[in-house]
Amino acid sequence: MRGEDVTDADWIAVDWGMTNLRAWAIGADGGVLDSARSADGMGMLDAGQAAFEAALIRVIDPWLPGSHARDVVICGTAGARQGWHEVPYRPVPAPAHDRRAVTTAPARDPRVRVSVIHGMSQTNPPDVMRGEETQVAGLLLRSPDFQGVVALPGTHAKWARIVDGEIFHFASFMTGELFALLAERSVLRHSLDPQGHDAEAFTDAFEETLSRPERAAARVLGLRSEDLLLDADPRAAASRLSGYLLGLEFAGARAYWLGQPIALLASGALAERYRTALEVVGADYRVHDPEACVLDGLRAVRAGLRG
Amino acid sequence: MRGEDVTDADWIAVDWGMTNLRAWAIGADGGVLDSARSADGMGMLDAGQAAFEAALIRVIDPWLPGSHARDVVICGTAGARQGWHEVPYRPVPAPAHDRRAVTTAPARDPRVRVSVIHGMSQTNPPDVMRGEETQVAGLLLRSPDFQGVVALPGTHAKWARIVDGEIFHFASFMTGELFALLAERSVLRHSLDPQGHDAEAFTDAFEETLSRPERAAARVLGLRSEDLLLDADPRAAASRLSGYLLGLEFAGARAYWLGQPIALLASGALAERYRTALEVVGADYRVHDPEACVLDGLRAVRAGLRG
Incomplete structure (x- = not known):
């Protein structure tokens, strides 16, 4: 601007x-x-x-x-x-x-x-x-020597392994769409307030699901019971839901983040949650601005159109 | 009638x-x-x-x-x-x-x-x-000596451990509501046809998620990619989704079904899927008519009102 x-x-x-x-x-x-x-x-x-x-x-x-x-x-x-x-x-x-x-x-x-x-x-x-390929293209234009894994949070979060400047392999997770469906459309909508954030509730829930992913379907519904029986804080409940779903994503993406340098393309609240998760698992990561990356990727494509 | x-x-x-x-x-x-x-x-x-x-x-x-x-x-x-x-x-x-x-x-x-x-x-x-307590009450009126676990499929599926005629402990899973949200409201709605059933697709998906529950969030979204890349059969995709979610439920409910006699209160298509799942895990189970059970439970309450 x-x-x-x-x-x-x-x-x-x-x-x-x-x-x-x-x-x-x-x-x-x-x-x-x-x-x-x-x-x-x-x-x-x-x-x-x-x-x-x-x-x-x-x-x-x-x-x-x-x-x-x-x-x-x-x-x-x-x-x-x-x-x-x-x-x-x-x-x-x-x-x-x-x-x-x-x-x-x-x-x-x-x-x-x-x-x-x-x-x-x-x-x-x-x-x-x-879309994510263009963000990765921009990242690699900005950091041509990057080797490792790019984490791209979103509606359908992606993890992409970069080898010698190419996207070698990737995996998608429904984390963002599941959060929206559960928070807005499921019985949990009565018990959640997605505004605000309780960092401790998020971290606890993330760690629980990372170590016991098989309990995810019961834990998610447990948020409703905690509200009914214990008058749980709806903001903490929303943070717990986010932690459960990100824990399930990290459990499934272990082959991506374990022992790899991570480039996290995220900003704002989403970046904070992924940073917390990456800290918990002890990953070697660096945050990059996703807007700058996607714009550089789009600029490269536009240059190619005219070239 | x-x-x-x-x-x-x-x-x-x-x-x-x-x-x-x-x-x-x-x-x-x-x-x-x-x-x-x-x-x-x-x-x-x-x-x-x-x-x-x-x-x-x-x-x-x-x-x-x-x-x-x-x-x-x-x-x-x-x-x-x-x-x-x-x-x-x-x-x-x-x-x-x-x-x-x-x-x-x-x-x-x-x-x-x-x-x-x-x-x-x-x-x-x-x-x-x-509601499930009334179904269990009916089951125990019909089978007073039952000891073990009652499985109650549904929107919020329950597993209840029965000890000496009492409900001792139970666990709820969001399986049915998740299936409906994903099949009707998520990006998967373009790739699924919940009419019809592919038993082999269901069983494969159930076994995959039971053994690797941490991959559930990626597998579910993979149904969309299989449609886009491989023109997967939408009926098989719906059966796979059902298998993934029931696999996640069984992985989380292991303490309930492992080594316990199971009373399955289900009928129709849902009963078939739970039977398949119980066979896969080698459970000792018997199917009971849920309508007969809930009616016997309601009859007992009505008798108490008048008594």
Whole structure:
């Protein structure tokens, strides 16, 4: 944000997640002129061009004066089967950035030329990512010598092993989506207050589930009983739920974090919880700004479009 | 169902669950004259007398001619905090049936006199049940010498250890509610068809999660990737999800089923899945009809009201 006129935007960068849509107006020198976001993640939209294009234009319209067409480079769920326009996956192992791995998506609005970045896939076990590859690409542009594992919290959290500049293997966990379903849609909704955080409750719950993951389904429901019988604090209960689910993720991702240098791409409250978890398991980690990483990844793709 | 006039009903038995409401018109000799059900489980209703009474009357209205007041004896979620009228819990260990553990609930309709059976609670770990105690009471009336563990599948599945005719200890698992949330509300909804059953897919998934419960959160999301990459059969995917969640339940309930005679209170498709799971773990089990059990439990409470 440097106060320039946002109508000077040279192109527009977009990261389209399951739960959010984030966009940046980029100036001719590659700097960010403005940013915006909405809750129109893939999970909130009907499949297909119409709903996705309308959601995008709602967010970026102020950056689109006149009829001059601007490049819009998108990573994430816009390329999914339930997205704007389905684009392929590249199988691992492969570099996180490939200048050919971009497809033009149809758009009605003449002010945008939309490019969607391809996802990545894995055969054994079957797994897919859309968007995280661009964050990893940006991280590796910023830290070209990084070897180890990238942790990418989110609706569908990912752990990706990086070997010699390539994504070698990865694993996805439903942690964020499970938290939202349980906190908003299950019987626990009466007993949880996801605002605020109780660090001790989180850490206890994380450690319990990391060591005894088989008890997760009983512990989660136990939050309701603790409320009914013991008038448990709803904020502590929400922190415990978060700890149980992150404990289950870390138990399943042990092969990723054990003995590996970790790059944690997270900010805000989510970063705090992953930091706590990484401290508990004694991991060697460093936190990186996910916004800076995804923007660098998108910049590399945009440079490839013009090159 | 014996063809008598249902307006001869002497009293009405009700089992109010999280996802269903079931009612039986009982004749003067204790036999079932008619039965009915609706999807107005606690999860679908607003808290309080108004919504619950209306839902009950919709189901039992044909059995209530004139102004003659009939006893309606209810077990289950009608007594919950979000139910019709909150009634107490009895702490374990305690007999599953206690003739004093019934509270009259307010009702506007003069044709019903509503009695709600108390739930049971446990301190360590905190846990509660409402309705299952009446099923267990019925089982123990039918099999007074039973010692072992009662398995009660459902929205919130229970395992209860019976010692000398008392419920000694129990554990609840969110298996049924998790299945519904994941199949209907999560990203998996695009990849699952819960109609039909693939027994081999179920058994494989059950065994995988029983032996490696820490992988549950990744496996569940893997169903989506298997659809995207391998065009997996949506019926097999639904059976796998069921297997993963039941595997996690059995991993957490090991102390209940290991080396104990099991009474499985289940019917239909759910009974088939639990039977398969109990066979896989080599348990010593017998299946009992849950409807017969809950009715015998409700009959015992009704007899106590009049005695």
